[in-house]
Amino acid sequence: MGVDTQAGVFPPRPLRGVRAVYARQSSCPADFAEVTVDFEPWEEGITFEAAATPATRGYVEGPELAAYRDAFGEGIREELTGLGAGITVAVAVVLREVRVHEVDSHPGAFREVGRVAVRRALALAYGPPPRPKRRRR
Template identity: 60%
Template sequence: MDCETRAFPPCPIRGVQAVYARQSSCPADFALVTVDFEPGEEGITFLVAADLDIHGWDHRSGISQSDIATFQTALDMGVREELAEQGVGTTVAVAVVLRSMRVHELDSHAKAFQAVGHVAVRNALTLAYGPSPRPQRRRA
């Protein structure tokens, strides 16, 4: 195996929390998830845990079961987009398991869940490999 190639994830990374919240206007953006990144077959498999915990959603909220499914699809898309950006040198072989999600009746929407997918991957990469090196400042 090429020493420059790394596999993601190198081991199970469980309980990764990610939040995307912006209060710049009305409506705002809000999505919070907890996901596991499990080593799997090459590629990306997205799974929803059978005991998925959804905070902020019940029969009185304005969020439908269809909305929840849309949020999950958007999360999957965000995870895939961020992992695709890892490029050459990273072999992705992961099962992403959605364990919990928090929604807000007004501020949760598909774009927020797509964005939180990116955040979740970045958080998992930091847990797996440490923080990304900071760009060096040029001295004048």
């Protein structure tokens, strides 16, 4: 992941309003998921919850939205579990807003946007990952 393993605990401070988008248009149907989340310092481990009334943009049925939330939580957990051994994860992730597309949104897109949200939060907390150096000829 390229995160500074000397960083200690993730998140080091509240990271609010982290917006993540996963949109891929390679064919029809495509993939689309957009979320806004907060990463709050918490007890050791990963706690995931939706705000009491998360804003939902786009039409989606209740059971379908629940499947999207579950997939999003899976993506969050997968990405955080893959962090280096030097980082202790102690986070509450609060889903604040969801945006869906009636054709292109599906659980797989929400799993991926969960991973993207963690990467965005890591960049906000520790700075962007180091860029690969060019080799000289």
